Amino acid sequence: MNVLIGPSIAMPVVLSIIGQKGGVGKSTLARAIAVVAAQGNLRVKLLDLDIGQQTSVRWSTTRATSRALRTIDAEAFSSVADALKDTSGADLVVIDTPGHLSPETFEIARASDLIVLPTGTSSDDLHPTTLLLYELEQRGLSKDRLCVALCRILDAKEERWARHYLETTGYKPLTGSLPERLGYRRAHNRGRAITETSEASLNERANELMASVLRKILQHVRASNGVYSAH
Numbered sequence: 001m002n003v004l005i006g007p008s009i010a011m012p013v014v015l016s017i018i019g020q021k022g023g024v025g026k027s028t029l030a031r032a033i034a035v036v037a038a039q040g041n042l043r044v045k046l047l048d049l050d051i052g053q054q055t056s057v058r059w060s061t062t063r064a065t066s067r068a069l070r071t072i073d074a075e076a077f078s079s080v081a082d083a084l085k086d087t088s089g090a091d092l093v094v095i096d097t098p099g100h101l102s103p104e105t106f107e108i109a110r111a112s113d114l115i116v117l118p119t120g121t122s123s124d125d126l127h128p129t130t131l132l133l134y135e136l137e138q139r140g141l142s143k144d145r146l147c148v149a150l151c152r153i154l155d156a157k158e159e160r161w162a163r164h165y166l167e168t169t170g171y172k173p174l175t176g177s178l179p180e181r182l183g184y185r186r187a188h189n190r191g192r193a194i195t196e197t198s199e200a201s202l203n204e205r206a207n208e209l210m211a212s213v214l215r216k217i218l219q220h221v222r223a224s225n226g227v228y229s230a231h
C-alpha cells in the first residue's frame with residue numbers, strides 16, 4: 001500500500017475512532033491507521049485521549065524498543081482542545097478515545113474530519129452503534145464523515161448479516177473487516193500493528209480494512225483541496 005499526499009495538505013486531516021463500547025477495537029484501529037499512514041509517508045500524530053488507559057501511548061513505548069519498526073509517537077491528552085492545539089507539521093492526526101461515551105466524545109467528533117466507529121457484528125453491538133451514528137448525524141455530522149468498521153468478526157455469515165443490518169439502517173460499512181485472531185493480540189503485545197503480525201493472511205485482512213480507511217482520507221483531501229495523488 002502506498003499513499004502520497006503532496007506537497008502537503010493545507011491542514012492535517014483529523015480522524016478519530018470512537019465507540020460506545022469498551023474493547024471493540026478503537027485502539028487497535030488507531031494504531032494500525034497511524035502505522036499504515038506513516039508507511040505511506042504521511043506525517044502522523046497519534047493522540048491518545050483515553051487518559052486512564054493510554055493504550056496507544058503504552059504501545060508506542062513498546063514499539064520504540066524494536067529497531068525493526070518505524071517509530072510512531074503517541075501522546076496523551078485529557079481534552080481534545082489541548083490535543084489539537086499543536087498539530088502543525090502533521091498530515092494526519094489520529095485520535096484514540098476512551099471506551100465510553102461522554103460529552104467529550106461529541107466534541108472530539110465535531111473536531112474531526114472523519115470518524116471511524118468500530119463495531120462487533122452481534123445485534124448487541126450493532127444496536128448501540130446505530131444509535132450513536134444517528135446521534136452523530138443529529139448533531140450535524142454528515143454521513144460521509146462517518147465510517148463503520150466491522151471488527152472482531154467470528155463468522156462470515158454473521159458479518160454478512162451485520163452488513164445487511166447496517167445498510168438497512170442507512171450506513172454502508174467500510175470494505176474489509178477484522179476477524180478475531182490471537183495473532184492480532186500477539187502483535188500488539190510486541191508493539192506491532194494488526195498489519196504487522198507474523199501471519200500473512202492476517203496482515204492481508206487488516207490491510208484491506210486499512211486501505212478502505214485510507215481511501216476515505218484521500219476522498220476527504222480531494223474534496224477539501226484537490227492536492228493529492230495516490231497509488
Ligand SMILES: Nc1ncnc2c1ncn2[C@@H]1O[C@H](COP(=O)(O)OP(=O)(O)OP(=O)(O)O)[C@@H](O)[C@H]1O
Pocket residue numbers: 019021022023024025026027028029050053055097098099100151152153178179180181182184185188
Ligand atoms: N480482531 C482482534 N482479534 C483479537 N484480539 C483483538 C482484536 N481486536 C482487538 N483485540 C484485542 O482486544 C483488546 C481490546 O482491543 P482495543 O484495545 O483495540 O479495544 P478498545 O475499543 O480500544 O478498548 P477500550 O474501550 O478499553 O479502549 C486488545 O487486547 C486487543 O489486542
Ligand SMILES: [Mg+2]
Pocket residue numbers: 026027028050053055096097098099
Ligand atoms: Mg482503547
